[in-house]
Amino acid sequence: MTRTAGAPTGQAHGSTAVTRSSSADAGQPRRRRRIGWPAVLAGLAILCVLTVTATVLRANGTLDAMEQAGTETSDAQEVTLGYFGNLTHGPALAGVEQGYFEQALGxxxxxTQVFNTGPTTIEAMxxxxVDIAFMGPNPAINSFVQSGGESVxxxxGATSGGAQFxxxxxxxxxxxxAGRTFATPDFGGTQDVALRVWLQDQGYEVDTGSPDSVSITPMPSGQALQTFRQGAIDGFWGPQPWATxxxxxxxxxxxxxxxxxxPxxxxxxxxxAVRTDFLQQHPQxxxxxxxxLEDSVDYLNTADQDQVIETLNTGFENARTEPLDPETIAGSLEAMEWTTDPMESTYATLLENGVQAGTTQEASLDGFVDxxxxxxxxxxxxxDPVGGEISAAVLPATGSREDAA
Structure with missing residues (x-):
């Protein structure tokens, strides 16, 4: 059964620690046992041996392998999938509407939960x-860096291209x-970082208040369309279909x-992206x-376009997003590619862009992509397989996307 819920409330659930004692011991004074120095020294010696042994095993990977081998995995009884009501989330929309995810899950x-921004999706994860979710790469990078590589x-991949200024x-x-105001879908999101970096590369200051500065106002894409229509902003760096x-x-x-x-x-x-602990427990x-997802991408790439457009519009309606004119969808699709390739070689540059934009910090991305x-x-x-080696090094601030290819 599939059910679509709204954005999470973000409430935290508290926990209470309970200490239990045996009723037979209640009210009885405890006897202190004296431990002699020989026993203490022997215990310390054993502890040192165990510590050295564990260090050696950890260094050569044996302990990690032992721990991994001892992890029990299973099919999850249920899984919560997050996605946006955006055209760039087409593989999610089609996978839900065509039943590909349900059929594969058995x-x-x-x-399902529908979100509007990557940061709120990450918060829910x-x-x-939420166990697994479609999102832009930069919010996922931010979460990975902030958690020390433990979160997602x-x-x-799902979609390549589709973002325009x-x-x-x-x-x-x-x-x-200079002096103009532009919008992006959300602060720290993938398009927000792209705009900030591009403006800086063009020599503009961002949000400094000087006459030569450019202002960036994050807002939902639908609101950006209305604001652009009213002339209150001068432009928008965002995804399809809003750009079209x-x-x-x-x-x-x-x-x-x-x-x-x-390139x-x-x-x-x-x-x-998937919660790392969920991936470890339920890889199946x-x-x-x-x-x-592969079924969905195959459908989007091979089905009749009119059928694809109908499926996407149905997905928009169920995601509480306004259906689009078929001509708008057709025009948007020309700027996009559906693919399950995560394009692993691009993440070092995306991280460097986030550092330059001030939305993240330098870190290793080892383990970020699996x-x-x-x-x-x-x-x-x-x-054919997808992917490739990912560089753990952060590019210098003067590096370009072409340099990262």
Missing amino acids: ETELN NSGE TIVA IVSNDVAGPDDL RMTQEEGGQVLVDERDLW DGRYPTTVL TVEKILTG DSLINTVRENRGM
Whole structure:
């Protein structure tokens, strides 16, 4: 059974520690046992031996392997999947509407939650309300860094491309942005970081209040469309379909297509992240979700476009998002690619961008991406593997996306 719930309340659940004592000992004075020095020294010697042994085993990986081997895994009884009512979350929308996730999960119950931003999705994952979710890569990077690599793991991609910088028709070009105000979907989100870094690379100050500064106001994409229509903002760096709507409906112009900033025009817009503890406990369930994801991506890439548009619009309605004009969806799809490739080689640059934008800090990304399960699914289908080595080093601030390829 699939049920769609609203955004989480964010309430924390307290816990109470209870200490129990045997009733036979109640009211009886305790006897203190004296421990002689020989026993103490012997205990310390044993402790030292155990510590040295554990250190050696940890150093050569044996202890980690022993601990991993002792971890019991199982199918989860239920799984909660998070996603947005955005076109760039098309694989999530189609997977839910076409029943691919439910079919792949079998007896595991599927629950869904719809979100508007990556940071709120991460908050729900950290609280345990959501197990696996579609989101932009930067909120996932922020969570991974802040948790010391313990919070989430990227297990697949979903969408590449689709983000554009749309400006009003009175903007003459990149040199005509000083003193203007632009919007992004949310602070620290993937498009927000992209805009901040691009503006800095163009020589603009951001949110300093000086005459040459550019202001950025995060707001939901739907609100940005209305605000752009009213002339209260000069543009928006955001995902589809909002970028296409601003050009088709409001006369905006594309100042930057983010595909032009990346080698071969490919970069992750939407990825699939899972709580790391859930992945460790229920890898079978995650693999089943990935099976449904491959089915969904295959459907989006091969089905008749009219059928795809109908499915996406049904998904929008069920996600409490306004259905779109078929022409808008068709135009948006030209700027996007559906793919389960997480594009692992791009994350060092995405992290460096976040550091430059001031939304995250330098850190190692070792363990952030695990493409083993999606490649198992692909191998079972006779498909080529995805992924590649990820660099743990952070690029220098002067590095470019082309340098990171």
